[in-house]
Amino acid sequence: MKITVIGGTGLIGSQLVPKLREAGHTVEPASLSTGVDLLTGKGLADALTDAETVVNVTNSPTFDAASPDFFRTTMGNLLTAGEQAGVRHQVVLSIVGVDRVPQLDYYRAKTLQEELLRNGPTAYSIVRATQFFEFVDAIMSWTSDEDTVRLPATRLQPIAAADVVAALAATATAAPLNGTLDVAGPDVYALDELGRRTLAARGDRRTVVTDDRAGMFAAVQGDMLIAGPGANIAPTSYEAWLAATR
Template sequence: MKITVIGGTGLIGSQLVSKLREAGHTAVPASLSTGVDLLTGKGLDEALDGAETVVNVSNSPTFDAASPDFFRTTMGNLLTAGERAGVRHQVVLSIVGVDRIPQLDYYRAKTLQEELLRNGPAAYSIVRATQFFEFMDDVMSWTSDGDTVRLPDTRLQPIAAAEVVAALAEVATAAPLDDTVDVAGPDVFPLDEIGRVTLAAHRDRRSVVTDDTAGMFAAVRGDELIAGPGARIAPTSYKEWLGNGS
């Protein structure tokens, strides 16, 4: 099967291309570095030629109010090019709870992307993942100041990127869901606790201060980012992942 991976040179996309090729599929990475520009549509027809499935793991360059326009334009270009190419299955990577947090510009943008896909011309699957283990250091850097990291106690259920890739590969090579599936890690932690666990594993002497106004996730309360019933729960815990030197 030929599968085109949009955003195929990034963290998730590059691993997905490798995993699909290992399974015997023809996986084609498509990104700016390979000559494909989602915003203009340049190179899309060539990248999708002969593809049965497209997996879109591309991302907006910003998380602010400009992100809805990015997803509106890129999703429109991809669906139109996919229809021309005869693509039968469009897969998008999204976020668990994305439609429950309209106060965040980026989450509204991803919800828009999902809506465009559902109303598009091809069968589809949406894989919603929780926050990646690999991004926890970045999350802490947003509110780090000297010896202190300020974090809210927002509840998260993080997952290893490799296990998101495994879920995407499974969905991309199966019949379209015409639905959404959640994938998440095995444990739920408050973000401030995740920060303390992370710093301890890295032998980082900074301290975490619980601050429910700090960072993007401060806007999220309750269990909006926790996977729902029927989610696929990955086996690797965050502490195990950290203990393996990640």
């Protein structure tokens, strides 16, 4: 099977491409660096030639009010090019709880992306993942200084990027779901506690201050980002991942 991975050189795509190749598939990574511009459609036709499945793991370059336009344009281009190329399965990586947090611009944008896919011309699968372990440092950097890291107590169920890749690979090589699969890590943490565990594991002496107004996730209440019944629970714990990445 030929599979085209849109965003094939990023955090997820760069792991997904070799995993699919190891399983015996012909895989084409597509990104700006390979000459494919999803915003303009440049290079899409060539990248999708003979592809049976497309996996879209692209991100908007910003998380602000401009992100809906990015996903509206890129999904439109991808669905049109895919239909013309005869693609039979479109897979998109999304976020657990994305439709429950309309106060976040980026989550509204991803919800729009999902809606466009559902209403498109091709059979589809949506893989919704929780926040990646690999993003915890970036989340902390938004509200930190030399001495403190300010984080809300928002509840998260983070997952290793490698486990997300495994779920995407399995979905891309199976029959279309025409629905949604949730994947999440094995444990739930308050974000401020996750920050404390991360700093302690790395010998970082900064103090985590609980601040329910700090950062993007301060807008999220309750268990909106926690996986519900029926989710696939990945095996890798955050503690094991921290130990392996020290």
